[in-house]
Amino acid sequence: MNSHYPISSYTSRPAAGSAAARWLKRISILVLLFGAMLIGLLQIRAPQPAGPDAPPDAFSADRAMEKLSVIAKEPHPVDSPAHDQVRDYLLAELEALGLKPEVQQAQGESVWEPGKTLTLENIVARIPGTDNSKALMIAAHYDSVPEGPGAADDGAAIAAMLETARALQVSGPLKNDVLLVMTDGEEMGLLGAKAFMKEHPWAKDVGLVLNFEARGNKGPSFMFETSEQNGWLIEEFMKAAPQPVAYSLVYNVYKLMPNDTDLTEFRAGGLPGLNFAFGMGLNAYHKEIDTPNNLDRSSLQHHGEYMLSLTRHFGQLDLTDVKQGDRVYFNVFGWKMVSYPESWALGFMLLGLLLFAVTVWHGWYQRRLSLKGLIGGFFVALLSLAVVFGVVTLIWSILQANVSHPYYVSIMKDLSVGTYYLIGLLLVMVLVAFLLIRTFSRYVRTENLWIGTLLLWVFLSAATTFYLPGGSYLFTWPLLFSLIGLNLSYMMREGAWAWPSALFAMPGILLFTPILYLVFVMMTLDMAGPLITVAALACTLIYPLFCRMPRRGMM
Known part of the structure; x- marks a missing residue:
């Protein structure tokens, strides 16, 4: 009592x-x-999409959607005629931006059809910097599953890459080289990323990777994975990303799951990186309804704003050594984040x-x-x-x-x-x-x-x-x-x-x-x-x- x-x-x-x-x-x-x-x-929200009248040096979801309507017109898995059409379209778009794209050909075996050898065609291009430390690599895959046209997975990231490259060409060169890597065969077992790390000479030039993915067709784009010793990366990410959404809990849990993206192969090859994806609208994932018309333009805008702002930020920094002790990080009020050493x-x-x-x-x-x-x-x-x-x-x-x-x-x-x-x-x-x-x-x-x-x-x-x-x-x-x-x-x-x-x-x-x-x-x-x-x-x-x-x- x-x-x-x-x-x-x-x-x-x-x-x-x-x-x-x-x-x-x-x-x-x-x-x-x-x-x-x-x-x-x-x-848990994405920014408003920018229209076609956005400033030339800014990212516009509407301008990117014009590219996506071509990229994701139909399913384009590896070794299909539609795949070849998308490859040629991407090469032409990069050349129109004044770049000199190359095709890296390699062979790979599908994890879904053991014994079947596929011809892989990674598309790579370099935007030279003025005082390169190590290159910043933007990565996404351009192949789709046979069941769907892949507007979100991963056409949105490819279209965002084209729009980002256009904006970078308008605003002028950065200090570091920027590598545009459009991998092939991701849906068949990360085959293009494996081939790039194993065979392409540019792999040794990379100081940081920004990889973009999707597991749905709407919602905000999350920074859901980092490489180990992410302290410096998180601090710089929080400085540069205009609408950051990221939780270290999600990253810790993701490490315990069997899921993989191209960043898995890049990390295995020793490259530090950040991984982004939007994941709402799961019913469209790897389905025939993953079309440009069903894609949330706000998700595309979020992808693109990450891509452009982070490229401009990291493109001006010394990327020779980006590893620092891990950090705890999470959003609190809207896009405002808190972070401290783990x-x-x-x-x-x-x-x-x-x-x-x-x-x-x-x-x-x-x-x-x-x-x-x-x-x-x-x-x-x-x-x-x-x-x-x-x-x-x-x-x-x-x-x-x-x-x-x-x-x-x-x-x-x-x-x-x-x-x-x-x-x-x-x-x-x-x-x-x-x-x-x-x-x-x-x-x-x-x-x-x-x-x-x-x-x-x-x-x-x-x-x-x-x-x-x-x-x-x-x-x-x-x-x-x-x-x-x-x-x-x-x-x-x-x-x-x-x-x-x-x-x-x-x-x-x-x-x-x-x-x-x-x-x-x-x-x-x-x-x-x-x-x-x-x-x-x-x-x-x-x-x-x-x-x-x-x-x-x-x-």
């Missing part, structure tokens, strides 16, 4: 003012939480551990916490996550089982329709969490439940710091802010935890929202159970809002 407060404070609800005041308070808290989610979602992650994690210990002491001193209650709160948090996972997995399985045709199952996962299912499952998650916490708060004091939940965050912060350092920010910073909120609640009257909980949960909600949306977009609702469970983890930051008023005999 808390001797600082009379028994009546546990047995009756404190005066809360008029009903209107209570509703105003609830609405204000909802505005705070939804505001944090909206700010998080504002990170080595600092341990310090921030230890700060969280220290603040957790101070918070436990503070709660014990104020007689708001108990060891029994803390342990109880920890297991209640774990139980809530397990129940959410089970309920959501069951509901999603039932929904899919009651759809008779595989086509309609795929429609359920599509972004336009799947978003409504996602919102529905999130509401189910909130309802399950509310009912559970409302029930258990009869037996566990709110402060004990709060600190027990944050103990789970301590474990997650420590685990990611050691095993997934690029993702440590996602757990460490929400932990630190929520601990501050809990300490403030100790200094307020009993039951006045709503505002500290909501206000100091906002950073965590802001950080989690774009990551959850990205996982949904990239993995679809095939990952419904794990996805909503991660959302439930973020929801634990506002568990105090679900609690009842304290009463006697609670832990």
Whole structure:
């Protein structure tokens, strides 16, 4: 029992003012939480496309679309007549820009048809610099899959390369040479990139690679992968990119996945680089609907603005040694990013551990916490996550089982329709969490439940710091802010935890929202159970809002 407060404070609800005041308070808290989610979602956007009247030295999606309409007129896989037409068109466009493109011919074996030898034709061109340190290479592949014309994958990047080269020719030479490398056979197993690294003499001239890809036909272009020791690259990327979208968590997770792009081969050959892709509109990936008409021009504009601005920036820098210790990086407000050395992650994690210990002491001193209650709160948090996972997995399985045709199952996962299912499952998650916490708060004091939940965050912060350092920010910073909120609640009257909980949960909600949306977009609702469970983890930051008023005999 808390001797600082009379028994009546546990047995009756404190005066809360008029009903209107209570509703105003609830609405204000909802505005705070939804505001944090909206700010998080504002990170996931592409710039407005520039029209044909954009300045000559700027990138224009409309001008690039003219090229793309030719490149992606029809499927053009390796060794097809359409492929040869695209090759000749690209050579002619580069020559029209005053460049001297070359075709590197090589042989490669398709990973999809073992034993079948393909003739590869990489297209390469050099824009000479005035005082070259090492060359900056822009790379993308121009072959498509047989099933689709490849407007997004990877025609958009090729069209952006042509528009970028045109703008560079207008503005004049940079210090470093710029290499335009249009690889062939990427869809057959990164064959063109392998051939370039193994056989082309220009490979040894490269100081940095900017590679561009797509896994859908809309949405912002993400910088989703870097080479090792990316500290200098990230700092310069943040200086130069006009609308950067990048998360070190995505890069750390991507390294654990079996996916490859041409940058995989470039990195294997020792070249440092940055990798970009847009990934919304997954239903168009490698499909017949991957056409220029279905491509989001904002995605093309984002690709191009990265390409042009970063080329101009890195083209003026010394690229002889670009390796520096890795960094943690992430967006916070729109296109504003935060970055710090990865080595600092341990310090921030230890700060969280220290603040957790101070918070436990503070709660014990104020007689708001108990060891029994803390342990109880920890297991209640774990139980809530397990129940959410089970309920959501069951509901999603039932929904899919009651759809008779595989086509309609795929429609359920599509972004336009799947978003409504996602919102529905999130509401189910909130309802399950509310009912559970409302029930258990009869037996566990709110402060004990709060600190027990944050103990789970301590474990997650420590685990990611050691095993997934690029993702440590996602757990460490929400932990630190929520601990501050809990300490403030100790200094307020009993039951006045709503505002500290909501206000100091906002950073965590802001950080989690774009990551959850990205996982949904990239993995679809095939990952419904794990996805909503991660959302439930973020929801634990506002568990105090679900609690009842304290009463006697609670832990």
